[in-house]
Amino acid sequence: MREKFHKLPKADVHNHFHLGGTAQRLNARYPQAHIEIPAKFDGLDGMIDFIYGTLNQVMCTAEDVVFFMEMALESSIEDNVTLLEASVDVGLARFFDGSIDRVIEEVVQLKQRYKDRIDFRPDIGVNKDLPLEKVYSHGMHCIASGHFHGIDIYGKEAGKDLKPFQDLFHTAREHQLKTKVHIGEFSGHETIEGTILLLKPDEIQHGIRAVDSEKTMDLILEHDIRLNICPQSNLALGAVNNLKEHPIRTLFDKGINLTINTDDLLLFDATVTDQFIDLLEAGVFTFEELDSIRRNGLDS
Numbered sequence: 001m002r003e004k005f006h007k008l009p010k011a012d013v014h015n016h017f018h019l020g021g022t023a024q025r026l027n028a029r030y031p032q033a034h035i036e037i038p039a040k041f042d043g044l045d046g047m048i049d050f051i052y053g054t055l056n057q058v059m060c061t062a063e064d065v066v067f068f069m070e071m072a073l074e075s076s077i078e079d080n081v082t083l084l085e086a087s088v089d090v091g092l093a094r095f096f097d098g099s100i101d102r103v104i105e106e107v108v109q110l111k112q113r114y115k116d117r118i119d120f121r122p123d124i125g126v127n128k129d130l131p132l133e134k135v136y137s138h139g140m141h142c143i144a145s146g147h148f149h150g151i152d153i154y155g156k157e158a159g160k161d162l163k164p165f166q167d168l169f170h171t172a173r174e175h176q177l178k179t180k181v182h183i184g185e186f187s188g189h190e191t192i193e194g195t196i197l198l199l200k201p202d203e204i205q206h207g208i209r210a211v212d213s214e215k216t217m218d219l220i221l222e223h224d225i226r227l228n229i230c231p232q233s234n235l236a237l238g239a240v241n242n243l244k245e246h247p248i249r250t251l252f253d254k255g256i257n258l259t260i261n262t263d264d265l266l267l268f269d270a271t272v273t274d275q276f277i278d279l280l281e282a283g284v285f286t287f288e289e290l291d292s293i294r295r296n297g298l299d300s
């Protein structure tokens with residue numbers, strides 16, 4: 001079964017580009033660093049500590065950043081991911097003397113270099129912790145460049161005001177970009193409703209806490225919003241205890257459009273194929289159901 005899923009073309013549409021490579025590739029490039037990826041993180045804060053404390057010790061230069069991005073493309077291709085929508089964090093400009101143009105240039109070059117092997121569609125990646133003037137200057141610049149396919153907002157979920165991002169989403173929509181926002185992994189279902197009404201996203205990254213409210217699930221259906229779910233990420237960060245208890249089954253039964261993705265392959269060590277197999281073996285989905293989810297991802 002693993003071979004069967006591995007061979008089939010797949011999509012990964014919730015992927016934070018520079019964290020999308022395998023740990024093996026990382027350790028082969030930086031053998032002296034002896035990087036050990038923990039099996040579990042202490043929530044989102046634990047993950048952020050690991051990124052700052054460990055990964056950012058090896059990702060020091062622009063060249064390193066490009067290597068991290070290239071790892072994501074290679075690792076996706078290795079899993080027969082044929083469609084990759086990955087977010088390019090605009091904050092990475094700090095590695096390129098603050099120049100977002102240089103980041104865009106690298107992304108365009110990678111797109112070109114891999115175009116025969118993968119349909120790579122970069123999203124503009126916006127961390128809510130980035131100062132707002134940088135969000136807008138970099139974000140608007142990326143939108144105007146015409147090289148991006150979508151935009152994705154992420155970072156801490158609970159208690160964060162998304163209103164300041166409304167204009168950015170509005171401009172992105174005007175430029176026919178797909179709009180995505182992270183919400184409802186660690187924040188309650190009411191934050192998902194608030195986000196839908198405020199930002200009107202095309203897709204929600206995670207959104208699993210919608211399971212706690214019929215009303216929220218109805219709102220998702222009404223607005224025809226797809227949830228791009230990353231089960232292994234939810235487990236590793238402690239948002240869900242085990243696969244059998246994962247909200248994905250209830251959301252699927254409700255008729256919500258969803259996909260299965262890696263989030264950060266480097267941190268969570270589970271490819272799209274791995275996660276299909278894990279869900280199958282845990283008895284959450286049948287092969288046919290997983291295959292329909294797989295095709296759904298390719299239908300972007």
Ligand SMILES: [Zn+2]
Pocket residue numbers: 014015016154182205263
């Ligand atoms: Zn994510």
